[in-house]
Amino acid sequence: MDKSDKIIVGISLGDLNGIGIEIILKTFQDKRMLEFCTPVLFGSSKVVSYHKKILGIETPINGVTNIAQLSNNKVNLLNIWKEEVPIELGKATKIAGEYAAKSLISSVTHLKENKIDVLLTAPINKETIQSKNFNFPGHTEFLKANLEGDSLMILMANKLRVGLITGHIPIAKVATTITPKLIKEKVAIMHTALVQDFGINKPKIAILGLNPHNGDNGVIGNEENEMITPTINQIKETGKLVFGPYAADGFFGSETYKQFDGILAMYHDQGLAPFKSLAFGNGVNYTAGLTEIRTSPDHGTGFDIAGKNLANPTSFKEALFAAINIFKTRKEYKELTKKPLVAKKVV
Incomplete structure (x- = not known):
């Protein structure tokens, strides 16, 4: 060669x-x-x-x-x-x-x-x-x-790809950092990466919720009802196949993650703890969006x-x-x- x-x-x-x-x-x-x-x-x-x-x-x-x-x-x-x-x-x-x-x-x-x-x-x-x-x-x-370009940390192994809406920041700052604008930006980066870097024509993207049990309709948090769900609906109107929010524990525990080309977690350990449990030692960290x-x-x-x-x-x-x-x-x-x-x- x-x-x-x-x-x-x-x-x-x-x-x-x-x-x-x-x-x-x-x-x-x-x-x-x-x-x-x-x-x-x-x-x-x-x-x-x-x-x-x-x-x-x-x-x-x-x-x-x-x-x-x-x-x-x-x-x-x-x-x-x-x-x-x-x-x-x-x-x-x-x-x-x-x-x-x-x-x-x-x-x-x-x-x-x-x-x-x-x-x-x-x-x-x-x-x-x-x-x-x-x-x-x-x-x-x-x-x-x-x-x-902008960046999105994606941990991947085979068809499992987990991206992070917030990365290396203190957990105390996660809720105030997440905004509709940030969610839309990270979805856009992941969507583009799945198309141009992985050759997936119509990628399906899952978005996880922020609170336990997606806030239980406001009992333990309002971010899902007031911000995350409306933002997902707005993204859907652009033609992207985006779904959620999903409660993280049930999403990974029931293997629902296998139905998607990409997953966006709200914060570092929400996405990487289950990823490393499933694929540690075989996974790859990819900086998408650049x-x-x-x-x-x-x-x-x-x-x-x-x-x-x-x-x-x-x-x-x-x-x-x-x-x-x-x-x-x-x-x-x-x-x-x-x-x-x-x-x-x-x-």
């Missing part, structure tokens, strides 16, 4: 003291993975070599100093720093967070400049990464600030098993395949929907 045909996957290393580098190395132990893409890690050959030695993993790495030097059939690593960085596996340190930010910022810069096609991010520690260069609750918010494509595994830094060769790369592999598939589906969608040529009338 020519290099022009290979999708270039940029990969940020995540927290240097966690399992990010381990799952990257394990993913590319199978050389067949290079048939699907040209990977490029953003970091330091010294850091990756340290992890390889500790873990006893022999995945070959091709170090380069310029993105133009990529080898089509190798796992490439773009060296973006030369200095020694202290690694303390399993520990949350500011220095590891600082260099995780450097890896992420460099990879996003290359994504914006179209030097890579998609971005795959290894897990960060949201506390140690904080600095003047990174002042965000997580990847999603950082990407929204640095890329074009002009660029970014995925990540559905787990964290794994400090408790870092350096022990126990990390499972399955979710990372799924994130890699998801990024590639979304890239191809979106490209095909753009080709199919671009303005057709109009033949001139012959007189």
Whole structure:
């Protein structure tokens, strides 16, 4: 396959003291993975070599100093720093967070400049990464600030896709943050993603309620009756197949979720707790709504098993395949929907 045909996957290393580098190395132990893409890690050959030695993993790495030097059939690593960085596996340190930010910022810069096609991010520690260069609750918010478009966090596994109307905010702020405008915006992002990124022509979207039992007709909350249901009805008038609100416990407990292409939860744990119960270890975090494509595994830094060769790369592999598939589906969608040529009338 020519290099022009290979999708270039940029990969940020995540927290240097966690399992990010381990799952990257394990993913590319199978050389067949290079048939699907040209990977490029953003970091330091010294850091990756340290992890390889500790873990006893022999995945070959091709170090380069310029993105133009990529080898089509190798796992490439773009060296973006030369200095020694202290690694303390399993520990949350500011220095590891600082260099995780450097890896992420460099990879996003290359994504914006179209030097890579998609971005795959290894897990960060949201506390140690904080600095003047990174002042965000997580990847999603950082990407929204640095890329074009709006964002919607979607956790997905096979046909299960759960998006979040509110993301990394305190639970005390959820009810006041949710508005008809926000619900409409997130529905629009999910609908577009399901059509252009997943190839679903008429997607069905479910919206969960905010309160237990959907508020029991106002007994334990009025948001469903006064805001959420009227907003859903307004969205339906635009022709979108949107349904709800559904009480979250019954919705997942009765497997009603299987009837929908996408689900929008009102807040983080309402959607992600059932998702991870159903698909943890096989799920993918996808940032929908942006002009660029970014995925990540559905787990964290794994400090408790870092350096022990126990990390499972399955979710990372799924994130890699998801990024590639979304890239191809979106490209095909753009080709199919671009303005057709109009033949001139012959007189």
